[in-house]
Amino acid sequence: MPTVTTSMQLCDNVLDLGSFMSWDTEPVQVAMSEQYRADLEAAREKSGLDESVVTGEGRIRGRRVAVIACEFGFLAGSVGVAAAERIVSAIERATAERLPLLASPTSGGTRMQEGTVAFLQMVKIAAAIKIHKEAHLPYLVYLRHPTTGGVFASWGSLGHVTVAEPGALVGFLGPRVYESLHGATFPEGVQTSENLYQRGVIDGVVPVRWLRPILDRVLRVLGGTPKLPDRFEPAPLIEELPDIPAWESVLASRSPIRPGSRSVLRHGATTLTPLSGTGQGESDRSMLLYLARLSGTPCVVLAQDRAVSADSDAFGPAALREARRGMRLAEELRLPLVLIIDTMGAALSKDAEERGLAGEIARCLAELVTLRCPTVSVLLGQGTGGGALAMLPADRVLCALNGWLAPLPPEGASAIVYRSTGRAADIAAQQGIRSRDLMRSGIVDAIIPEVPDAAQEPIPFSQRVAAAIAREIRELALRPPQQRHAARLRRYREFGLPTG
Template sequence: MPASANDVIEAVVDHGTYESWDAPCTVSGADVEYRAALARARARSGVDEAVLTGVGRVAGHPVVLIVSEFAFLAGSIGVAAADRIVDALARATRSGLPVLASTASGGTRMQEGAPAFVRMLDISAAVARHRTAGLAYFVHLRHPTTGGVMASWGALGQITLAQPGALLGFVGPRVTEVLTGAPMPEGVQTAENLAARGLVDALTPVSELRRLLTTILGALRGARLRTSSPAARPPRTPRTLEPADTWASVEITRRRDRVTLTDLYRNGIAVLVPLAGTGRGRPAIHLGLASVAGVACVLIAQDRRSDQPIRPHDLRAARRAMALAEEWRLPVITVIDTPGADLSAEAENSGLAFAIAQCVAALPTLAVPSVAVLLGQGAGGAALALLGARRVIATQHAWLAPLPPEGASAIIHRDTGHAPDLTRQQRIGAPQLFAAGIVHHVVPEPDGQAPDDLAAAVTDAVTNTLKQLPLRPDRGGAQG
C-alpha cells in the first residue's frame, strides 16, 4: 500500500516536532457533483486536501514539508491545493528554511480545468524564488507522480530523490495510450529508468529519506566557510621546481599506477551525496555534495579510469553542479584528469563544443570559492571546461595542452612521432604552467611516492587553499 502523506511526515521528522501550516480549504463555485467528490475524498483519505504543508525538525534541523496525499483525488492539484503550496513556499523563503516536497500525484485536477492548470506557473515561480534566495529545495518523487506536478515543481529539485519502483512520467500510461493509440514501452516511466539516465539523483524509499536528509542538512549547516583563520597558510610552491622532462611527465600520468580520483576519496575527500546527470555506465565525471577536511563543497571530478569518454551530457551535468553550488553558497572543487573528450559523431550532434563553452564561461564567474586540481592529464576542451577556478593546483607531473601531444604532432607534422618534442615546445608541464601564472601551486612528487601519499598532499593543498578564499556573505539560506 502506498505511503500516505502522514506516513511520510512521521517517517521523516523528529517525533512531536511537526506543526501544520494548513488552514481549512474552501472551493468556491463547485457544482454539486464535485462537492460530493471532495467529501468522499476527505472521508477516504482522512485529510482535507491533496497536499499537506507544515514545518518539523529532521535530526534537529528545521525543514518545511510539502507532501502529496494520493488518496485524495489521486493527489491532483486544484486551486486550493496550489494556494497551500505557494503559501508554504513563500513562508519557507521568508523564514530562510529548506523545503522537502514529496510528491504523489496524477497532476492537475481535471474538475477545475484551466484555473487549476495555470497555478502550476505560480508554484514553479515560488520554487524559483526560494532557490534564488539561496535556500534548499529537495524533491522526493513517490509512486505515482505524473502530469503537471511532474512537469513543474516535481522536477525542480536541487537534489531529486525517487521511491524505487515508482511510476514517474509526463503523462500516465493509460492517458498516453488513449491519446496516441499505442502503449508506452514497458520500463520507460519508472524511477529506475530516470535514475539510469541521470534525471534522479538517488533511489530512496520513504524509510531511508530521513537518513539521507540528515546527511545533506548536516553538511549544509556545517558549511560556514569564512575568511581565512590566522592559523591558515596558503600552500607554497618552491621558487625553483626540480626540472623534469615534460614527455616523461606525460608518460607518468598515463601509467596504470598513477594517482586517481579513487585515491583522493581515500585521503580526505568524502562524497556525502552523489549527484546524477551522467547517464549509463561508470561516469566520466563524478558529481556530488562532498566534504574536504570537514568543509562542505560541490565536487566536479573527472575520472580517467571511466569506461566512457567525457560526453556533452557529462559537461551539462557539471554545469548543473556549478549552479547548485552557487545557489547553496558552497565552494566548488574540480578535478581534471582526462585524455580528452569524446570524439564521435554522436558527441558532435549532441553539442560537445556548446557544452564545453557553457562550463568555460560559468566556472570563472561563480561568486563562491573555487579550486581546480590538475591531477594528471589535461587534454583539450574537456580539461579547459573545469580549469577556470579562482585557484589552480597541479601535481608536479600534471600537464595541460590544447590536444594530446600526439594530436598536436598530427596537426603540425602529420605524424605522431614528434609528440615528445612538442610537449617541450608547448610548455605544457606543471612547472611551466606555474611560471606562466596558469597554475598557482604545484604539489611536489618525490621519486617513489605512493599514490596515497600524493593524494593526501593534494587534499591538504586544496584544504589550505579553500581557507584563503572568502565566501560571499552568507544569507543563512541553504544552511537550514
C-alpha cells in the first residue's frame, strides 16, 4: 500500500509555489459527547489542522483553481457536519467565482461519532457539485489512498475527470467492515486504483508528482478559451475530386495501412488527454474518448478505433455508453464535440444483445441530435450499420474521399438482395454509399481529399482531417447557439423529404 499523502503535500505538489490561500473558517459547532470532544482535540494535535478537510484556492501554471483536500491524519479523513459544511461552502464559492474545482478525498467515509446525521451530509455535498457542474464548470477528482464509504459514493465519484494514486485502496465498502460483517477477507486486488482503471470506473492512475502537468493539460481544454475567428475561414481550394467507384472506396477503407483515428489525433491535436471507460464499470477499447485541442480549439473527441474492432467482438454496448459519457461531458462543459467514425459495425453477439445494444444505439441517436453544444462528425473510413449511425447526426458531417456509410457491409446487403455476396460491388453502387453520393444526397457537407489515397500519405491526410474539423468548429462558433441547434433539428427532421 502507498504512504498516505497529506493535504498540504498534495497542494505543494500540484499548485504553483506559494499560491495556496486558505478559505477555511472556524468549524461549525455540533453536539458531541465528552469522548468525541477528546477525539477531536487529539486529532487536531496530531494533524495540526482543525478539521478533516482543507479548502482554498491556488494556481496551476498561472490558472486559478479551487481546491478541497481531505486529511487522513484527522480521524481517518472522516466527514461529519463541520467538514461537510466546509466542503459545501468551498464548492459554492468556486461556483460563484466560476473556478475549476479540484477535489482530492482520502477518507474512511462518514464520521461514526456523529451517526446518521453525518451520513446525510453526503446529500448536500452531491447537490452542490451538481450545481457546480450545471454552471458548466470543471470538476476534477484525485482519489488518494485510501478512499472508501460515503465519500467515494458521493463527491469522490462525480468528477468530469477522475484519477487516483497508484496502489490506492478505493472502494465503497472498507475491507475491515466487510471482514467483520462476513467473516472473510474481501477478494484481493478488487479495490485498487489500477483495477478500477482497467474496469472503466476511473480515467487513470497518476503518481502525485505527475499530477500537476496532467491537470494543466486537462484545464487547457476544460478551462480553455477557444480561438474564435472574426469571420468564416473557407476551405482551401482543391481540384475536382476523382470519381472513384463505391467498391474501390470500400476496399481502400479496409486497407490495413490506412490511417485511422489515432493517426488523426496524433498528427492533428496540440493537446490530447485520454479518458477511460464509462465511469460506471465498463470499457471498450474500440471507443476512444479524449479531451483535445485541435488547432487551438478545445473539444471533446469520440473516435472509433478500427484496429481494435477489426480484431475482436468489440464496439458493443459499453462503447456506446462511453460515447454517451463523452456527449454529456461536452454538453456540461459547453465544448464542441467531435465524432470520428470508422467501424465495421456494432458487435453482433449474444452478450451485446443481452446488454442492450439496440437501446444504446437509440439513446446515442436521441442524445446526439439534440445536444446544445456544437457537433462535427467525420466518416473517416468504414461506416457500417448502427455503430456508425449512432455517431453521425451532427451540425456538420465530413467524409474522407474513400469514406462511406451503409446500413450493412455491401457483402451483407448483397446476400439479402441477391442471395449471394458476389454482387457486393453492384449493391455498393446502387445504394449510394460513397462520399460523392452522400454529399449529393445531403448526408455529408464536405469531402476531405485523399491524394491519391490516405494509405499513401498518412501524415498529410491526418493533418488535413484535423484541420478540416477545426475549421468547421470555428465556423459553428460564429453561429448563435439557438439558431445552430434549430438548424440541426430541422435538417434531420426534413431529411429524405422531396424538395421544392
